Amino acid sequence: MGSILLVEDDRTLGLSLRIALGQEGHTVTVATTLAAARSVTQARDFDLVLLDLGLPDGDGLELCRELRDNGDHMPIIALTARATLQDRVEGLQVGADDYVTKPFDLPELIARIAAQLRRSTWTSPTTEKSTIGELAIDFRSGEAWCAREPVVLSALEQRLMRYLLDHAGAVVTREQLLTDVWELPARSRTRTIDTFVYRLRRLIEKDPAHPCHLVSLRGAGYKLVLGGCP
Incomplete structure (x- = not known):
C-alpha cells in the first residue's frame, strides 16, 4: 500500500477519498491549497500524488511542473473537471502520469491508483535509446527529444512507447493496452488511450493529422510502423 498526497480543495470530496483510500490500506495526507501542497512535498516523500487542478490559490499543473523540474518521478494523477482533449494533453505535457475527469467512478480511480503504484516499481529496459519519427527516447535516463x-x-507515456516498440508492426487492441499498459480491466470505459495516442502522435509525426508511424486501424486497434514515411 502507498503513501498518497491528495491535493483537493473540496473538503467533502477530500474526506470521502481519504476514507475510501484508507480502507484500501493507503496512508493519505490531504492538502487543500497549492501552497500547502508545495510545503508538504518539500517536507516529505510520497508514493503518489492525486492532484486537483482547480485550486483556490493557483493551477495544480504548476505543482506538477515544479515536481518534474526538480527531478521527482513519483506518479501524479490529475483529478479535475477539465474534460477537453487539450486540457488532458496539457496535463501530460507537464508530466502527469494519468488524467481522471470529474465526476469519476471510485472503483476505477482506485484501480488506476493501484496500477500507478505497481508501475512505479517498473525499471527501465536495458535498451538505451529508440527513435521513432521525430521522437527519440532514452529509456534508461527517461529523457526524450522531439x-x-x-x-x-x-x-506511462514511456511505458506505452516501450509496449508499442515491443509490438512494432503488429496490431495491438485497446483491450491489450488497457490490461498490459494501464493495468485496468479490458472493458474499462475510458478515453485515456485516445489522449495518450493524440499526444504521442504530436511528438512522433511530422503531420499528426495524417500519421504514418502510429496508425489507427478502425475496429482493430493501433499499429506502430517503423522506418520512413512514404
Whole structure:
C-alpha cells in the first residue's frame, strides 16, 4: 500500500477519498491549497500524488511542473473537471502520469491508483535509446527529444512507447493496452488511450493529422510502423 498526497480543495470530496483510500490500506495526507501542497512535498516523500487542478490559490499543473523540474518521478494523477482533449494533453505535457475527469467512478480511480503504484516499481529496459519519427527516447535516463528539442514524457507515456516498440508492426487492441499498459480491466470505459495516442502522435509525426508511424486501424486497434514515411 502507498503513501498518497491528495491535493483537493473540496473538503467533502477530500474526506470521502481519504476514507475510501484508507480502507484500501493507503496512508493519505490531504492538502487543500497549492501552497500547502508545495510545503508538504518539500517536507516529505510520497508514493503518489492525486492532484486537483482547480485550486483556490493557483493551477495544480504548476505543482506538477515544479515536481518534474526538480527531478521527482513519483506518479501524479490529475483529478479535475477539465474534460477537453487539450486540457488532458496539457496535463501530460507537464508530466502527469494519468488524467481522471470529474465526476469519476471510485472503483476505477482506485484501480488506476493501484496500477500507478505497481508501475512505479517498473525499471527501465536495458535498451538505451529508440527513435521513432521525430521522437527519440532514452529509456534508461527517461529523457526524450522531439525534433532534437527536449520534451517531458511521463512514465506511462514511456511505458506505452516501450509496449508499442515491443509490438512494432503488429496490431495491438485497446483491450491489450488497457490490461498490459494501464493495468485496468479490458472493458474499462475510458478515453485515456485516445489522449495518450493524440499526444504521442504530436511528438512522433511530422503531420499528426495524417500519421504514418502510429496508425489507427478502425475496429482493430493501433499499429506502430517503423522506418520512413512514404
